Amino acid sequence: xxxxxxxxxxxxxxxxxxxxxxxxxxxxxxxxxxxxxxxxxxxxxxxxxxxxxxxxxxxxxxxxxxxxxxxxxxxxxxxxxxxxxxxxxxxxxxxxxxxxxxxxxxxxxxxxxxxxxxxxxxxxxxxxxxxxxxxxxxxxxxxxxxxxxxxxxxxxxxxxxxxxxxxxxxxxxxxxxxxxxxxxxxxxxxxxxxxxxxxxxxxxxxxxxxxxxxxxxxxxxxxxxxxxxxxxxxxxxxxxxxxxxxxxxxxxxxxxxxxxxxxxxxxxxxxxxxxxxxxxxxxxxxxxxxxxxxxxxxxxxxxxxxxxxxxxxxxxxxx
Amino acid sequence: xxxxxxxxxxxxxxxxxxxxxxxxxxxxxxxxxxxxxxxxxxxxxxxxxxxxxxxxxxxxxxxxxxxxxxxxxxxxxxxxxxxxxxxxxxxxxxxxxxxxxxxxxxxxxxxxxxxxxxxxxxxxxxxxxxxxxxxxxxxxxxxxxxxxxxxxxxxxxxxxxxxxxxxxxxxxxxxxxxxxxxxxxxxxxxxxxxxxxxxxxxxxxxxxxxxxxxxxxxxxxxxxxxxxxxxxxxxxxxxxxxxxxxxxxxxxxxxxxxxxxxxxxxxxxxxxxxxxxxxxxxxxxxxxxxxxxxxxxxxxxxxxxxxxxxxxxxxxxxxxxx
Numbered sequence: 112x113x114x115x116x117x118x119x120x121x122x123x124x125x126x127x128x129x130x131x132x133x134x135x136x137x138x139x140x141x142x143x144x145x146x147x148x149x150x151x152x153x154x155x156x157x158x159x160x161x162x163x164x165x166x167x168x169x170x171x172x173x174x175x176x177x178x179x180x181x182x183x184x185x186x187x188x189x190x191x192x193x194x195x196x197x198x199x200x201x202x203x204x205x206x207x208x209x210x211x212x213x214x215x216x217x218x219x220x221x222x223x224x225x226x227x228x229x230x231x232x233x234x235x236x237x238x239x240x241x242x243x244x245x246x247x248x249x250x251x252x253x254x255x256x257x258x259x260x261x262x263x264x265x266x267x268x269x270x271x272x273x274x275x276x277x278x279x280x281x282x283x284x285x286x287x288x289x290x291x292x293x294x295x296x297x298x299x300x301x302x303x304x305x306x307x308x309x310x311x312x313x314x315x316x317x318x319x320x321x322x323x324x325x326x327x328x329x330x331x332x333x334x335x336x337x338x339x340x341x342x343x344x345x346x347x348x349x350x351x352x353x354x355x356x357x358x359x360x361x362x363x364x365x366x367x368x369x370x371x372x373x374x375x376x377x378x379x380x381x382x383x384x385x386x387x388x389x390x391x392x393x394x395x396x397x398x399x400x401x402x403x404x405x406x407x408x409x410x411x412x413x414x415x416x417x418x419x420x421x422x423x424x425x426x427x428x429x430x
Numbered sequence: 431x432x433x434x435x436x437x438x439x440x441x442x443x444x445x446x447x448x449x450x451x452x453x454x455x456x457x458x459x460x461x462x463x464x465x466x467x468x469x470x471x472x473x474x475x476x477x478x479x480x481x482x483x484x485x486x487x488x489x490x491x492x493x494x495x496x497x498x499x500x501x502x503x504x505x506x507x508x509x510x511x512x513x514x515x516x517x518x519x520x521x522x523x524x525x526x527x528x529x530x531x532x533x534x535x536x537x538x539x540x541x542x543x544x545x546x547x548x549x550x551x552x553x554x555x556x557x558x559x560x561x562x563x564x565x566x567x568x569x570x571x572x573x574x575x576x577x578x579x580x581x582x583x584x585x586x587x588x589x590x591x592x593x594x595x596x597x598x599x600x601x602x603x604x605x606x607x608x609x610x611x612x613x614x615x616x617x618x619x620x621x622x623x624x625x626x627x628x629x630x631x632x633x634x635x636x637x638x639x640x641x642x643x644x645x646x647x648x649x650x651x652x653x654x655x656x657x658x659x660x661x662x663x664x665x666x667x668x669x670x671x672x673x674x675x676x677x678x679x680x681x682x683x684x685x686x687x688x689x690x691x692x693x694x695x696x697x698x699x700x701x702x703x704x705x706x707x708x709x710x711x712x713x714x715x716x717x718x719x720x721x722x723x724x725x726x727x728x729x730x731x732x733x734x735x736x737x738x739x740x741x742x743x744x745x746x747x748x749x750x751x752x
Contacts, residue, residue, distance in 0.1 A: 129588050130588075249729065251732060252725060255684070256687045257725060260707065268711055365593055372595075372688070376707065386600075387689075390599055390600060391689065401596065402597065402600055405593035409591055413591065
């Protein structure tokens with residue numbers, strides 16, 4: 112078990128290192144000249160040279176990479192080009208927004224997705240199964256931004272013009288300032304993200320539940336006279352959840368690095384919105400900071416998943 | 431072709447027995463697994479329905495200039511006097527503009543039809559590339575095993591650990607957005623999924639008797655891989671190609687929506703919906719028509735993909751039984 116986890120952590124570190132190299136190559140060496148970009152259109156050669164020196168871009172590439180990584184390891188992500196604030200602070204102000212969105216949506220999609228998947232699996236080929244399967248495929252085919260726009264149009268705008276002021280049309284309120292306003296601003300983004308993701312979970316849960324329900328130990332449990340609810344939730348669901356846990360870790364890890372689409376549709380000032388803004392503004396240090404942070408979240412989530420796996424499935428511990 | 435069928439799993443042959451056959455009752459005919467799959471697919475109403483929808487979308491995309499000619503509006507042509515009202519706002523669906531007009535006074539119907547071209551090209555080319563690269567890498571990794579497998583598998587793991595959309599948009603910001611870049615980015619970030627699955631399949635195929643037979647006859651690695659193993663991977667490759675198309679279409683639309691895919695004035699469903707973000711309060715047709723076209727297309731491809739998978743692999747219970 113310890114050996115397994117150590118291997119996974121080492122692999123996670125390897126991934127982070129590779130990502131740091133890729134990011135460095137992408138942004139500091141590849142096609143464009145950072146100094147020229149920064150200097151603006153009217154800069155003369157001397158100014159460009161000055162910027163190049165101040166960024167250390169005239170030094171050997173390996174030297175540059177090492178000092179960049181050294182700063183990175185100390186949490187120094189440089190300064191934003193636009194507002195002269197450290198990237199670190201900029202990211203810190205955005206994380207709570209993204210985390211509020213991601214965790215809230217995660218609870219909803221787990222309940223809906225796993226619930227619907229179990230319902231479809233225990234009554235296969237019935238109306239309930241068909242309905243779940245149809246909605247799962249419908250939302251699976253639905254692009255996130257389209258669902259967001261549709262919810263904005265129907266649940267915000269149509270209701271608003273009908274005189275029902277139920278949901279706001281975007282924006283964000285701090286949890287500490289106004290908890291009700293916080294939830295109110297997040298309901299539509301939560302459901303946008305949750306419905307699209309729940310589709311994947313219900314398909315996954317239905318498939319694995321059907322497999323598990325056909326196993327011998329389920330028949331044994333039933334023949335012992337255990338109630339059907341207990342068989343389904345204590346015996347079957349527990350082992351059917353293993354692939355769901357894997358998917359959940361990956362999804363949550365990815366979302367914590369910025370729910371790019373949802374944040375942009377609903378104007379939520381999270382990491383994803385900052386990422387798109389910074390990319391459109393060519394604000395490289397911020398882009399790099401978000402990419403590194405997002406990769407970090409994914410790697411940590413993957414290690415978390417492996418840890419959960421080892422806890423849930425004894426076979427993993429032995430390998 | 432006969433070697434290909436010889437390698438198909440035994441369950442496909444058994445399905446032949448279970449299948450009730452009306453017209454072939456008098457004379458028993460041998461049918462290849464492909465014929466069986468095709469027969470199953472043709473009887474699947476959902477599959478036929480979605481195939482018809484896809485056919486119509488493809489037809490409209492090809493005939494886009496004809497649609498533009500019939501309506502009398504070009505995809506980039508602006509009609510400031512007929513398409514915008516006296517306040518300068520776009521007019522809704524009417525006889526002149528069936529799907530309404532956009533904020534620049536262009537015909538939404540013509541733009542939706544032209545948008546289908548971009549979506550289909552991006553979807554088909556990107557998923558084709560992903561299946562090609564993923565298929566080859568997965569097959570090589572699974573066939574050779576050992577160090578080659580470890581290296582390629584770890585490489586795929588690393589790619590799958592990247593925050594994909596974020597990397598994609600960061601990459602686009604450096605190279606500059608265009609259709610080619612969009613397709614390359616989508617293919618680059620989706621081939622690893624295919625590669626992983628094909629690797630697993632090859633790993634078990636490698637141990638089959640027909641591979642052993644080929645090897646004992648002195649066949650080269652290349653020959654075994656491409657002549658003996660590859661035909662057995664065609665079924666999963668077709669399934670993944672069909673399922674990757676809608677995923678790629680959504681990916682392209684998302685990039686265009688964020689302003690980092692195919693850039694205006696070229697009409698795409700994604701960048702039309704990006705306009706909808708600022709205009710949905712005055713013009714519902716900005717969302718409904720390009721959004722509807724996008725949703726119908728991805729839904730049709732996903733339904734067809736599911737049916738194709740069921741038809742090619744009867745072991746899986748049918749999700750949609752018509």
